[in-house]
Amino acid sequence: MSDGRIDRRTALQMAGAVATTSLVLGTGARAQTPRQVPMTIVINQSPWFDGFRKIVELYEKETGNKVNLDVNPFAGSLEKQRNSVRAAQGLFDLLIMNGLFYAEMYHGGFLTPINDIDPSFKLDPAIPTFDDTVFFDPVTKTNSSKGKLMSVPINPNIPLLYYRADLYQQKGLKVPTTWDELLANAKALHNPPQMYGIVQRGARGPSDVTYDWFPYFNGFGGELFKDEKAGDFTVTINSPNGKAALEYYVRLAKEAGHPNTGGQAQAQVIQNVVTGKAAHAILVIAAWAQMDDPSKSAVVGKMNLALPPSAPGFKPAPTVGHWLGGIPKNVPKDRQQAALAFMNWFQTYKAQVEYTKAGAPPVRLDVMASDMAKEPANRWMKAMQEGLPLGRQMWTIPEGAQIVAITELRLNQAVTGEMTPAAALNACAKEIHEVIEKGGYKTGRLPDLT
Amino acid sequence: MTVLGSNELSAAALPATPAIRGGLLDRFWPGVSLAPSILLFLILTLLPIANLVVMSFHDITWQQGRATWTPVGLRHYAALANDPLFKAGIGNTAVFATVAVAVQMLLGFFLAVLTSRVFHGRVIYRTIFVLPILVPGIVIGAMWKLMYNFDFGIINQAIGLVGMMPRDFLGDRSLALASVIVVDIWHWTPFCFLLLLAGLESLPQDVFEAARIDGAGFWQELRHIILPLMLPTIAVTLLFRLIVAFKVFDEVFLLTGGGPGTSTEVVSFSIYRRFFTEDRMGYGSAMSVVTLFGLALLIIVAQGVARQMRRT
Known part of the structure; x- marks a missing residue:
């Protein structure tokens, strides 16, 4: 991980170590998700969107929290995100940002570092950091693990x-x-x-x-x-x-x-x-x-x-054409918390298994290393596991x-x-x-x- | 007996107090009553344009969630001359507007004359001819994109039936702009048809009756009665269509995205790319201002020509 990439062996070791813990904690974490104010996610209409929609429905069912989805074409989603984060108060509580344009959200100072909302939040160790693109150091203006956690991976597209x-x-x-x-x-x-x-x-x-x-x-x-x-x-x-x-x-x-x-x-x-x-x-x-x-x-x-x-x-x-979930600065605290509660639930092992079943590739490596990979329908997981550590950013x-x-x-x-x-x-x-x-x-x- | 005009009548009906009749209120009332509309016009139209002009002399960047405006003088305007998208956009837009509007005017006029001479089922014809204009742009884009599809499109399937090779209507540089123009003609001919038909139906019938008594045929009627009398309607329709054609966006966005290469790049789409996609608000504003100026010039020239034609 020293060069910011994911070493395959390290990733698999991490995956194995956290899988059991996650299995045990996963359901508990969901059950403990407190009631939140309604929130809105702005997202693009990608081939994996259907899986995301289903997982949002499951979240609503399990927690009783209300989530609105604002679905747009690729370019339209970026425009809406820009307009929202530049307003006095934003419309959207969770931005689903593409690997192409997340950088402008970081550099423009539009997102709240996740630990400013909840100091105890940690990115699950089974989730790769995608060339450290989840972090941003505002001083050096680089994606470095020494910087602050700015987002959570939503889709591991490669x-x-x-x-x-x-x-x-x-x-x-x-x-x-x-x-x-x-x-x-x-x-x-x-x-x-x-x-x-x-x-x-x-x-x-x-x-x-x-x-x-x-x-x-x-x-x-x-x-x-x-x-x-x-x-x-x-x-x-x-x-x-x-x-x-x-x-x-x-x-x-x-x-x-x-x-x-x-x-x-x-x-x-x-x-x-x-x-x-x-x-x-x-x-x-x-x-x-x-x-x-x-x-x-x-x-x-x-x-x-x-x-x-x-x-x-x-x-x-x-x-790497991944998607990251980031929380804007210009939305009220309770909506920021609602967005983080969703991401906290989303990164659990069980949620990611359901996400996979719904047709979207998971962001957790331990899901790809699980028995699910042996099912013929999931024959893509092997290539995905091999490919993720080799993923390259365009810029x-x-x-x-x-x-x-x-x-x-x-x-x-x-x-x-x-x-x-x-x-x-x-x-x-x-x-x-x-x-x-x-x-x-x-x-x-x-x-x-x- | 004195016959009063309506204004005189209403004035006469008012109490004859000196303060109202010919007083301050009379003089200022038109201005006062129009003020809200003028204010609204200024806020909704002139203010955004003024903002656009100011933006065009700046670079706008974002730091810490705040916009920073850096003055750049005329740099954005100077850069336009070397912008490959803008140059291609100007050329393609001119070709697009000229060809599409010319065909639409001819077809619309032809259909309008034809419909005006049909006495049975005129409503049915009129409804059929105006259908394309009722279809939303997004549906038109999706529909024609499917029809033009190289592998699965109905047009290639149809030409395959007569032994022709499939054509790449939207992916071939030599065909792409023409293919977009065809869609625009299909979409907007009904607009020309409707306006021209309304003009035709409002022409005085006694002139036609007199001409027929004098033995005039269809072509003579067309040349010596219809065209001269229809000139104002034709000029207005042409002007409306030219303005809309120069602003074409949705068809290009949905069908080709400006490609292949820059073969279907149009000005509105270039502005969209620079302003929104690339987030270059200052530069995009300069493009918008130049385009706005060009369009305003076109309208002035077109109105001048129309006025001249009416006079002669």
Whole structure:
């Protein structure tokens, strides 16, 4: 944990140690949840939302506390959160913040450190800190465990490689661990328009092609900044590794992908997978709930999961797209307490088991290490357990919304052939550098790629 | 006998006290009675615009939950010239508004003339033609996105029946803007139709009867009676539609998100991105002010042209 990541062995040891305690304490903690004033949660309509809705219903049933859900599209949720935290008194008591924009809430000073509401509150040790993104040190302005606890993980979203296990068996294919193997397997199963070797999320959206490309980028050894944790924000997106990653991404789309990769957002990728038209997709774990649902899927029992591949010499790098629950400063104390009471209940082992049963991936590692993982329906848990410790943040600075607007445009232009990968990365580097320089960070940029 | 106008009548009905007749109250009453409306207009319209202008000269950041306004002079305005989204947005919006409105006006006029000449079932035709404008924008976006879908859309299925290859209507750079324009035409032609039909139905019928007695045919009626008499209605409809078309947002947001690349980026969407998504309120305000100025200019020019046409 010293570098802020979760060591797998440590995580599993922690999970084992706390599992029994949690089992014993879980029910008790729920039973002791005192009556609270009604509270409102602002949340996005993600594939895992249905599971969250069900767990909120269970909370209301068990505790008698009233929770209102304000459900929005991805971008709409951010706008509502901004408007609420900037008002004299906020509308929302619990913000469900994406890994892309939680930083602006921390840096802007909009959230109450959780221990200011309840000094005795502790993040359950079975819940990973997701690269320490739950903490914030207002002095150094970094995500450090030495800082204050600002949020509780709500969803552990990471992308994994979804593949058609039935077709792999038929063709005698091996689960890919390198990008070359993925390309070979995708080409072997590519038979358009009946079957696409892979469907990538190459559209320009709030965070489509960027989030999809980052596991490739980091998996090829690319880094957005030279050393973000050490405060060196030299822009390195247009490194040779970055170029290799983008060229590969475009080649994969051309040789084994969907003919409209540049127009595929997450909904279209899921649509292609569940209708049996995609042999592979690198998709968030939150989409798994639909795979084995007979009312939504034509590939029930046919999909399996693995870690995203990587280039030789580099580790797989699933991009952390997690969601965190934070409590705003500008809501009354009793509503802050109501929000914290919900999170306190939410992080218990039993609540997380129910959350999993409702179709959402849990945030507790001990749930993923439990007997539940042996059930065929939960075959995703193994890959998830392996992937979480490898999870990588895209960035941790509040300028994320500006950076993603740049990368969404330029990467999409590369995917659609409007720009070469080198030109797209050079444009990204130039524009991101301008944003970072304006933000007052120590920065620079690499020479343009040719 | 003296016939009084309504104003004179009401004045005559009032008690003839010098304080009221021609006095202070008479002079100031119009201003006093309009004051609440003017105040409301100032608060709801001019104040936000003034705030927008002030914001456009600042950078706004948030620290400790408080906004910090840093003056930047004209820097935001200068940066607009090099903004790839804004430049693409201006170009695409101009193409979008010109093509979409031109087709809508022609189609709307054609349908209005056709409907005005139908005597049986006119209400049914009118109801059918106005249906698209009653559908909420969000439904239109979802509906057309499904219809345009490369893999499952009904349009590709239909063209597949005649042996054509599926087309990527929203993902192909050469087709995306045209596909959005088609949706806008479908959505807004009823608006033109309704206004033009109302104009047609209010034309004096004796002129048509006289023309027919003189042996005028349909084309002569169209050229020498309908078009000249309809000019004010056409000008107003065109102006309304142009203003709304230049502000297009929902169709682009729902169908393409401005992509692929910048092929369907429009000004309103660029402002939305910069102002809200990227949270660059100062820069987004500068974009809004320039767009507002451009639209105001367009309205003034269009009104001038319409006035000139009416005169000639």
